[in-house]
Amino acid sequence: MTEQDNKEKKESTAPEQEKPVGEGLDTAGRSLSEALSISFIILKIIMIVLIIAFLASGFVTVGSDEQALVLRFGKIHGVGEERLLGPGPHWIFPYPIDEIIKIPVEKKVNLAIDSFWYFQTEQEKLSEEKRPVRPDSPLNPKKDGYCITRSEKRTGVAATPEKSDEVVVRGQLLIRYRSGDVDVQLEDLQYDSERYAGSDGSDYNIVHSKWQLTYQIYDPERFFKNIYVDDITPGELYFDVATKNITPLLKHIFENAVVTTMVNYTIDEAISSKEGIAKNVRDIIQKKLDDIDSGVRAVSVYLTDITWPRQVDHAFQASITASQSSKKAITEAKSYAENTLSESAGPVAEELFVALHDDTISEQNEELLWSRIAGASQEKLAEARAYRTEVVETAKANAEYLHRLLPEYRKRPELVIQRTYLDAIEQILGNADEKFVIQPTKNAKSTEIRVQLNRDPTIKSKSKEEK
Numbered sequence: 360m361t362e363q364d365n366k367e368k369k370e371s372t373a374p375e376q377e378k379p380v381g382e383g384l385d386t387a388g389r390s391l392s393e394a395l396s397i398s399f400i401i402l403k404i405i406m407i408v409l410i411i412a413f414l415a416s417g418f419v420t421v422g423s424d425e426q427a428l429v430l431r432f433g434k435i436h437g438v439g440e441e442r443l444l445g446p447g448p449h450w451i452f453p454y455p456i457d458e459i460i461k462i463p464v465e466k467k468v469n470l471a472i473d474s475f476w477y478f479q480t481e482q483e484k485l486s487e488e489k490r491p492v493r494p495d496s497p498l499n500p501k502k503d504g505y506c507i508t509r510s511e512k513r514t515g516v517a518a519t520p521e522k523s524d525e526v527v528v529r530g531q532l533l534i535r536y537r538s539g540d541v542d543v544q545l546e547d548l549q550y551d552s553e554r555y556a557g558s559d560g561s562d563y564n565i566v567h568s569k570w571q572l573t574y575q576i577y578d579p580e581r582f583f584k585n586i587y588v589d590d591i592t593p594g595e596l597y598f599d600v601a602t603k604n605i606t607p608l609l610k611h612i613f614e615n616a617v618v619t620t621m622v623n624y625t626i627d628e629a630i631s632s633k634e635g636i637a638k639n640v641r642d643i644i645q646k647k648l649d650d651i652d653s654g655v656r657a658v659s660v661y662l663t664d665i666t667w668p669r670q671v672d673h674a675f676q677a678s679i680t681a682s683q684s685s686k687k688a689i690t691e692a693k694s695y696a697e698n699t700l701s702e703s704a705g706p707v708a709e710e711l712f713v714a715l716h717d718d719t720i721s722e723q724n725e726e727l728l729w730s731r732i733a734g735a736s737q738e739k740l741a742e743a744r745a746y747r748t749e750v751v752e753t754a755k756a757n758a759e760y761l762h763r764l765l766p767e768y769r770k771r772p773e774l775v776i777q778r779t780y781l782d783a784i785e786q787i788l789g790n791a792d793e794k795f796v797i798q799p800t801k802n803a804k805s806t807e808i809r810v811q812l813n814r815d816p817t818i819k820s821k822s823k824e825e826k
Contacts, residue, residue, distance in 0.1 A: 424465035478502035581654030616643035705733030
């Protein structure tokens with residue numbers, strides 16, 4: 360019994376000795392399991408946070424002066440009005456699924472064009488002073504930019520399209536040579552003036568000019584589709600890269616438009632008609648931009664400065680002085696003519712002058728014009744009418760007097776004649792200040808007359824009105 364109890368006791372105590380080892384393994388497993396569970400929870404939280412952050416990165420804001428295109432895998436996403444995002448917050452799929460292209464459609468960009476200006480150093484550009492050159496100094500096509508103008512006004516016969524195109528092509532060669540973009544020999548810039556001149560036989564002159572183009576992108580989709588833009592690197596704005604890429608295209612279109620326009624003006628017209636030329640240039644630029652479906656609008660074109668070649672500055676200054684003197688003389692003559700007409704007949708003077716030399720004008724219309732006359736002519740006309748009335752009335756009075764005198768004359772003609780003579784002598788003597796009466800003497804062979812020439816101071820002379 361005792362042995363059996365001892366065996367049972369050993370058997371019962373043996374598992375108890377091995378139990379601590381098993382318990383240690385279970386504790387480690389549980390700890391590892393708990394650690395892994397916590398790690399998975401943290402990983403899930405991190406993944407959720409990353410997903411939320413990834414999705415949150417799709418929230419974008421379009422500025423008040425911008426419109427945006429959404430590119431989904433490189434293609435424009437959306438249909439109709441949804442293809443453009445307006446100002447405000449929007450959500451898109453984050454990159455690389457979607458990409459947003461923001462374009463400031465309200466922003467206007469100024470582009471200065473100096474391709475047609477003569478060469479200036481940096482110091483001259485800053486000082487803005489024209490450097491004088493000698494008259495015999497030649498123009499250097501490699502440095503000096505210029506365009507061509509007509510030397511004479513057109514006489515109503517336009518140049519043929521073929522000739523006009525040739526002139527434009529030559530102008531382009533001149534421009535491109537100046538900018539250095541095309542290698543052109545000087546011989547290529549020469550052309551036959553008789554062949555390429557206008558059909559009116561005129562040749563062309565040189566003029567320097569500075570321009571400024573103001574443009575904006577009004578249709579982002581057309582611009583994105585039809586205007587090439589370099590790849591955007593991180594940190595760059597699409598609009599900045601696009602502006603840099605589109606500048607050469609706009610300069611080329613602008614230069615062609617200037618050459619095409621300026622060749623139709625004389626140098627005098629070009630200098631005096633800045634606004635008209637700028638408008639024509641803008642119209643040509645816009646037409647070419649519309650032809651390529653660029654989505655760009657030429658807002659304005661300004662001809663900021665224009666001048667003749669410096670080599671002929673003295674001759675042009677003399678010509679301008681003569682032209683100004685001529686215009687001043689013409690203005691003064693017109694002013695004198697207008698003042699003279701206004702003083703002589705008033706505003707109706709020119710109309711009345713035309714009517715007097717026009718046989719088709721009726722007498723009624725002429726009388727109406729005469730009634731509207733003013734100034735010195737009105738005074739003269741009034742005097743003439745008064746004199747006419749006086750003459751007519753006097754003639755009527757004389758006729759009436761002679762009519763009454765006729766019966767008496769028929770009865771006693773000598774008495775009437777003597778009476779008329781005495782009345783005339785009385786009227787004549789009544790108007791004389793001094794009278795000298797000399798009576799003839801009978802049987803006198805001669806008569807001596809002595810007259811005192813100095814006047815009697817007591818006698819007052821009659822006034823002009825009294826006489």
